[in-house]
Amino acid sequence: MGLLAGYASSLYYAANAFLPDYLAARGRPDLLNASLSALNWVQLLASFLMIAFGERLTMRRWPFFALGVLSLVALWGLVATNGAWLVAWSGVVGFCNAFLLILALALPPLLARPDDVHRLSAAMFLVGYLCAFAIPIAGGFAWDATASPRAAFAPLAVFGVVSLLVAARVDFKRRARVR
DSSP, X not given: XXXXXXXXXXXXXXHHHHHHHHHHHTTOGGGHHHHHHHHHHHHXXXXXXXXXXXXXXXXXXXXXXXHXXXXXXXXXXXXXXXXXXXXXXXXXXXXXXXXXXXXXXXXXXXXXXXXXXXXXXXXXHHHHHHHHHHHHHHHHHHHHHHTOGGGGGHHHHHHHHHHHXXXXXXXXXXXXXXX
């Protein structure tokens, strides 16, 4: 669960960290405000959708897969397109990161016994924020090592694939038993 939350947080922090320099390197600094606005404002849509459909989406594997795949497509879109598409893909990244984070944060009270929720949550936050710290740093190393701005998103994409594999292993059917 920490890796799932870590991927969602890594999406957010890496995108916010790299978009300004990435857009400048691509010769599109004019898209910075629109891209960062899309990245951050579209997150509200994910929150509203979770309010409306939360019971149907939590404790299911398919939302993690669908959003994981969509986020990978959006990362590809960031590195493969230009112009207004960069803004649109930034919004999709923001949508996916918010939705995935909300889904991941809902898991501890649903999977753990009531007296263990705080321990599971603490472990999840520890792993999640370690990932959110390490993945953007790895992206910076990749950019520096290759001199390619697109390489900054490669560690994030690899971690996205890892998060899909992790989601396949979480036992969403198991419900906590109250003592």
